[in-house]
């Protein structure tokens with residue numbers, strides 16, 4: 001009988017300190033997330049040095065809780081996997097340092113995981129039949145990519161943003177209309193009360209790169225609209241602004257993702273990253289995929305935003321493919337997808 005493989009995943013690339021235990025790459029035994037949102041909200045965004053300090057305070061407690069909740073001891077863990085990039089360097093170093101210390105002391109193999117490849121892998125948790133190849137729309141606070149997942153550890157980038165990431169645009173527009181940080185979920189909520197066609201914001205196309213994105217134009221258009229209203233003394237309807245901005249972003253994401261899947265003959269699209277929990281994006285993707293006969297998948301909200309279960313899942317597939325990180329594993333803040 002095949003022996004179970006237990007992976008301890010560790011994630012600290014931004015403002016969540018997280019640890020999780022996953023069995024055989026698919027079954028989450030525990031998923032502990034300590035969020036720093038409250039403290040960063042005071043500053044309107046993530047303050048890197050505060051993030052590092054909070055990670056160092058929490059990391060051991062979070063790891064211990066993940067083992068306890070999974071009802072396993074460190075001895076029973078087979079592999080330690082950790083996010084080593086991309087992300088904030090000081091934040092990444094805390095997770096990498098902790099993972100190396102544990103792996104070294106407990107004589108366990110260490111596997112460094114790419115954060116975005118982890119986001120993609122979050123889809124394996126609740127879709128047991130999902131295996132590569134498939135197309136993935138990655139939409140997070142720092143990244144917007146269309147990625148062809150060829151194998152569990154082989155990726156081809158089909159499209160990317162030329163400027164802001166989708167989540168970044170949500171956060172900036174939210175700040176401009178006074179919603180605060182993190183803006184994505186707040187725009188999502190407010191937009192439900194607004195008219196998505198009240199204001200026509202631009203849907204940018206990139207010449208010569210049909211699957212690439214640009215969100216700085218729509219963000220600037222919202223800021224110009226707000227300034228224009230203020231100068232003319234017109235009262236803005238924040239819900240209409242939120243809904244119209246969100247619709248412009250969703251239209252572009254859905255259009256490119258479905259067109260890329262059709263061109264590549266992919267019959268399945270998975271969505272990943274924090275913005276994958278956006279309700280308008282889910283509805284828009286469902287409509288677009290239904291019309292094109294494409295199967296759509298996305299993780300539950302808790303696996304869309306940063307978590308360590310996704311790092312343990314990707315760590316499992318890397319481990320099975322033979323990846324082993326050395327004791328010189330370092331944080332790589334600008335690590336590229338597919339880079340090893």
Ligand code: KG4
Nearest residue numbers: 140141142167184185188274275278305306
């Ligand atoms: O994947 P994630 O947790 O962190 C990164 O790796 O960047 O994504 C965080 C981003 C933030 O920009 C946040 O505003 C956005 O995801 N987000 C959302 C929603 N929930 C989170 N954006 C739109 N609608 C949401 N419901």
Ligand code: ZN
Nearest residue numbers: 119140305306
């Ligand atoms: Zn993330």
